Amino acid sequence: MSNKNYDVAIIGGGPAGSTTGTLLKKYNPNLEVLILEKAKFPRDHVGESQLPQISAILQEMGCWDKVEAANFPIKIGATYRWGKTSQLWDFDFLAATKFQDEPRPAEYKGQRKQTAFQVDRSVYDNILLDHAQDNGCEVRQETAVTKVDIETDQVKNLHLSNGEQINARYYIDASGHIGVLRRVLGVETTIPTRLQNIAIWDYWTNAEWADEIGVGGTRVQVMSLAHGWIWFIPLGPTRTSIGFICPAEHYKKLKKPPEDIYQEALKSEPRISELIANATSRGKIETTKDWSFLSEKLVGENWFLAGESAGFADPILAAGMTLTHVSAKEAAYTILELEQQKHDATWLKHHYEDNQKRRIKQHIRFADYWYAANGQFSDLQKHCRDIAKDAGLKLTPEEAFRWLSQGGFTNDILGQAVIGGFDPTSMKQVMQRFAQKDSSWEISGYNIFKLNLEGAKQEDLPVYNNGRIEKIKSYVKDEQRLPLTGFYAALVKILERTSDIQQISALLKKSLTSQYSPQHTQVAFNHALQCLEVMVSEGWVTAKIDKKKPKLQLSTPTEGALIHAHS
Ligand SMILES: Cc1cc2nc3c(=O)[nH]c(=O)nc-3n(C[C@H](O)[C@H](O)[C@H](O)COP(=O)(O)OP(=O)(O)OC[C@H]3O[C@@H](n4cnc5c(N)ncnc54)[C@H](O)[C@@H]3O)c2cc1C
Incomplete structure (x- = not known):
């Protein structure tokens, strides 16, 4: 033949x-x-x-x-x-x-x-x-x-x-x-x-x-x-x-x-x-x-x-x-x-593999949480406890958020805080439903946010756009990476200039107003704050309090526009 x-x-x-x-x-x-x-x-x-x-x-x-x-x-x-x-x-x-x-x-x-x-x-x-x-x-x-x-x-x-x-x-x-x-x-x-x-x-x-x-x-x-x-x-x-x-x-x-x-x-x-x-x-x-x-x-x-x-x-x-x-x-x-031979072949292949492995691993971990936290499995309680234990998961909303956010929110779509369609706010709402307990924001109650790049190395990450792969910078620490694109890049740039939340908010709004229509600027601002939450829970930013200054006050309503009791 x-x-x-x-x-x-x-x-x-x-x-x-x-x-x-x-x-x-x-x-x-x-x-x-x-x-x-x-x-x-x-x-x-x-x-x-x-x-x-x-x-x-x-x-x-x-x-x-x-x-x-x-x-x-x-x-x-x-x-x-x-x-x-x-x-x-x-x-x-x-x-x-x-x-x-x-x-x-x-x-x-x-x-x-x-x-x-x-x-x-x-x-x-x-x-x-x-x-x-x-x-x-x-x-x-x-x-x-x-x-x-x-x-x-x-x-x-x-x-x-x-x-x-x-x-x-x-x-x-x-x-x-x-x-x-x-x-x-x-x-x-x-x-x-x-x-x-x-x-x-x-x-x-x-x-x-x-x-x-x-x-x-x-x-x-x-x-x-x-x-x-x-x-x-x-x-x-x-x-x-x-x-x-x-x-x-x-x-x-x-x-x-x-x-x-x-x-x-x-x-x-x-x-x-x-x-x-x-x-x-x-x-x-x-x-x-x-x-x-x-x-x-x-x-x-x-x-x-x-x-x-x-x-x-x-x-x-x-x-x-x-x-x-x-x-x-x-x-x-x-x-x-x-085929273009512009980038190093080993770099291209390494990142193809790394991207998929990170995503699949994170989705497996996400599913672990989803099952372990389901109180409706009355015949499977030991099974659910075993899943949680094996995954190293504590089921308080704060611990679970930290556990899930590690790498999850920065790997699914580069530059945005989202995994499987859930952003940090919706994730917190889900956690509140699962635990019947308020899920607090790590950034709430603080007003000084300092970039913490100690021990971080720089690495090039690929961005896949219009048939080409371009390089963007990313900070890498242990298993975590902070891609310098989208909201994360905007925040890093601002945090390099100031650590005061009032100035951070003002600079962020100024930068977003120039990129988004008036009706989308607030949505983008909220999303940027969610990225800041992820950066704090991953340790890229340390949060402190200056008692003389106003603090961020954030909370998660149980009933949101996207996650709510069935109607
Ligand atoms: C129970 C279950 C529920 C799921 N529910 C969802 C869901 O709700 N949403 C969701 O997003 N995903 C869901 N998935 C996952 C989804 O099915 C897979 O992600 C998807 O089908 C994978 O697509 P694929 O192209 O990689 O493989 P496939 O869709 O399996 O395609 C592989 C193809 O390769 C062909 N093939 C195999 N061997 C050979 C061979 N030797 N030579 C030539 N051709 C071959 C097969 O005939 C097949 O057509 C679910 C999976 C399962 C198991």
Whole structure:
């Protein structure tokens, strides 16, 4: 059989594969990119509830409009039964009351930049793979990679199910949890958590949507039971994904067929039972127990792991697809930049790996907190205590914030304090709900803020923008990094001039007024203060009090615009 040569060969046509391929071709149409997919699309896949960060990548890929045209429900947020009490609460990406009615398909602007999609993966993955093809990738479905030839850290050839052999200059493992290259290359994986669950799910026809917000808007439902939780994700006007997740250990103890466990779980949850009263299930249960893991190595001589082949965090925070799309984007940018030969190859590869590992680790840690703090798991109390203990987590809101903020808020989106869609204010509100105790601000009650760069080194970090990677400076101390971009850069600049909060506020407002419209300046100012909170809890800034001067007075209302009792 023939031997064909490509610049980049991608194993897997899921979101990781199609995102990498599309962005490679968008920014360097001369590259010969091949995507190999063993299945025939459309094919079902779990992982349907997205975060708004994905929408920006879809727009960059040039396919947000195509996804919008599929008329998927617009995710405004989620309703949870989770925490100390059984009261329902919402976490919204934008205030539901402010969501304006507008006809669909809409454009990627205004309010839609703050929303996400709830996607039927058989349709979504198909749109993305076709889009990769429309952008010049050669896509071969029903073509599995059956064997990989390697020589130490180098991939030499791929053998395909049709007997063909493929050579490429770069190889991407986008094969999902199977991890075709990861396994052949013997890449070790670690399981940095005791959170090992099992999921059982099916698809339903004619379930009611729990909420109908404006045109096409809704919330996913996350409902705790005594020994697990249920996801309820409308995927279209009539199709809904409903799954049940519980600890793998508990599942074994139940000694029942998964079908029975699933049906009993749904029946025992009053809200879900009501929503499916007139619905029918497909009657084909699916399960998975491959759970949280992290690959030790994500990049080699001529290969990259992207998407779920690199690692997996429990789906409670619906971050998997975001981690997937972001890693695929950064893999594409890294290859594009390697081709440019402007930056050192080792630096580029090191940061690709470091970025993904930090994010996946932090999302695993975030999920640990989420489970450990759920008082609704009445049958899993010891399990939850063990997770908290193993993660080194004390469940007071202050300790938890410090634990989560370490690296989390500075790694997800450089320059902003946010992780998985939560900024420090929303995180504190969640902690208040979980602990039923006020969550204080570290910066409140102080008025002198001194930059503390003792022991910090400087390092260049990559910024991924418009198809190019640029270097920005960052301070690094132990595992922490303080990227000198966005609000962090503005604060460092100001803190180099003054430590007095009144002057800090005045300088900050002056700088933000020149960059933002009047209505956005206050929002930006609040966000900058949240970055200051993160800098204090990470030790980049020390806070003191001068009794003669006014202090910062901050508090977190339990009922906020975005996190509030369900309405
Ligand atoms: C129970 C559960 C619930 C989840 N819920 C959510 C959620 O609500 N929100 C969210 O954001 N994420 C969620 N996720 C995570 C989400 O599913 C993944 O992040 C996402 O599917 C990863 O995309 P990928 O492209 O890396 O892999 P995949 O989507 O798995 O795609 C990999 C592709 O590679 C192909 N392939 C495999 N082997 C070969 C081979 N040898 N040759 C050629 N092709 C091959 C496969 O056929 C497949 O199409 C969930 C995951 C699980 C397990």
